[in-house]
Amino acid sequence: MDGTDRSKQYDVLDLIRALAAGLVCLGHVRALVIVDYAASGPHGGAAGVALQLFYALCSVGHECVIVFFLLSGYLVGGTVRRKMTRGDWSWRSYLADRMTRLWIVLLPALLLGLFWDSTGIHLAWGPFYQGTEGNAAQQIDISHNLGAAALFCNAAFLQTLACQTYGSNGPLWSLANEFWYYLWFPALYGAWHLRRTPQVLLCAVAALVTMSLFHGLVEGFSFWLLGVLAQALEARLTQIATIARLARRKWLVLPALLVFLAAIALTKHKPYADAAVALGFFVLLLAVLSTRIRIGHAGLSRLATLASGFSYSLYLTHFPLALFVAAALVKVRLPVSAGSLGLATLILLGCYAYAFAVYWVFERNTQRVRGLLGRPALPGAQRGQNI
Template identity: 50%
Template sequence: MAPAINKHCDTLDLIRALAAAAVCVSHIRALLFVDYRAGLHLGLIGQAFYFLSNYGHTAVTVFFVLSGYFVGGTVIRQVAAGTWSWQRYLGERLSRLWIVLIPALILTLFWDRMGLATIGGPFYLGTEGNFDQRVNVAAQLGHATLFCNVAFLQTLYCGTYGSNGPLWSLANEFWYYLWFPACYVLVGRRRMLQGLVVLGLALGSMVLFQPLLNGFVLWLLGALIAWIEKRIPRRAWRSRYPVSTWVSGVLFLVALAATRWQKEWADEWTVGFACFAFIACVLREDVRLRSPRLSRLAIAFSGFSYSLYLTHFPFVLFLIATMIGHRIQPDGYGALVFIALLAACYVYAYAVYFLFERNTRRVQRLIQQFHPFGTKPEAETAGRVGS
């Protein structure tokens, strides 16, 4: 008999950790360095840096596919096992999102108020010229915007809170979390009237929030992987030589490169479908990281990727605006500053993770004591978000 397969795949942790790093690197580069343009004297290394550090938005597409696999997979498994409960599901998802979001919003207020009080200027007025910070931060720090972001309505009825532009994707995630089970649970449940009411509400919100639908299709690609995996268990897919993983991995890299070179046809859809194929092949052939050290690093950095995503921007904006005050050239000095800022972001994000995110399961267990949902939260990384 073949040995049981550990469902946790550290290769997916590596993908998520790299996607989070891509977002952070992209934002630091845009805030710190002058824009890439003709006449900017760069060597081969400098050109490669500008090329590779421009994948922040693309990385969110990867997060959507991963989120669809993990969170959509949770729904699929619970419906199949007959343990599905809206109460349990919403308790897990909301606690997972809010345990970092609420501290992130408070920290955004702190850093933005500190920056406005000490330096202000173009970085906080949105007039400095960089692509990633183009709003008047002071105008986005009101109570209405705060509660709008807590309710996951940013980009729909309000802007993102303060300078924290990366919060835009959290609205997508939250509504995808609702839309998918509203549609899927109806298929596997007998209480048709209740299911139809929930489905009607979901479809109504889809009409209201049409800008989110493109990302939802990408999210569904991840859920499709989980659905296929449920029908064909991973043990039956095992392959000694991961040929399809290598081929799909190369195609995924080609798709990523094409978004820089062939923008007329290569977009988030190209990356999304290539990512879908790559992740499906990784799981199909059960590809794991061979180096134990790399595996530990991937799991560790993936573990606080959500905290990194939600907290880094106001923090690094404050540091650059107050300590440097303007964008600089990508020379040797700039490289040292960039590395220092990146390291500071990771230390800061880990501190937020240590105080808040790592307690997610504990909070969910406390919620269950007041609302017995019947089963414990799933032990795998199903709740991890990709924005």
């Protein structure tokens, strides 16, 4: 697709990304404030169905991270492919873009996490910060995980590889995955596509060595590569006459969406669940791209773009704040009720407002920082596609 066509796709991809980030945040707030489904008591009728749907929505955070991986592969990996094909690839420019994008939110998020965790330990020390409250979202003693070594380890994208995620901020785990995928793909693709100079081959060897060292990240890399594959297939699908005729039928996105939702519902907790979710979203992503569907309502389109714009900030900053509020106000998780749902909603809205403030101060200035570094932005990097 040309640039005009590509811009029409972004509001749908923005909506997907914004919903995924929101569901991650919702799941964490629920886990910190409201008891698990098994402890929620018997519920029948319409109320029971509604409750099951609520807990189901709150349980798909991990699946949403897989969605992020594919979107990142499509946007970042796809840009790498285009630039190498055009012959204007540069490691220096690419790394400047990627590191600016990652660090401009990560570094403030680490320091803000230190503030919230230290304040919580001093003012609300108890089971939430000790990791003994029983919720699935926070199960470590945070006081042991706030040192300078852990801070620098996370800033170097080595969390889960050489150290734990910093403080209470468990969601940082996926950022290490993204960083290494950003390095592995151009190193390996360059060895196949570019002139095989000693430097290019050395990068490929380094990628293979680190992949063997960090083998726990390789499965996620295969999901990331599905996003790259979607970008590679995107233009070819619309050039095939039969598929082009089908692509005009926007309703095809609906069965693709059902395939994705079925992959989540039917394979959860299975050994192959992550792969099933990745393949299900790959089908949905191809349907979105081939039909060139976009959001019809202008207001919803702008809202999706806005929410996607600060979803990276939301993902990196929400948990320490939500934990602090839960430890200070909730003390013990609450049963499902209008009051507990209302409190969870207020905390969720507070996380959004807080993340938007972080976005306004830091993330929205990404392009400005890149300009100061003298590096133009990657063509496909206008959206926040990094989680």
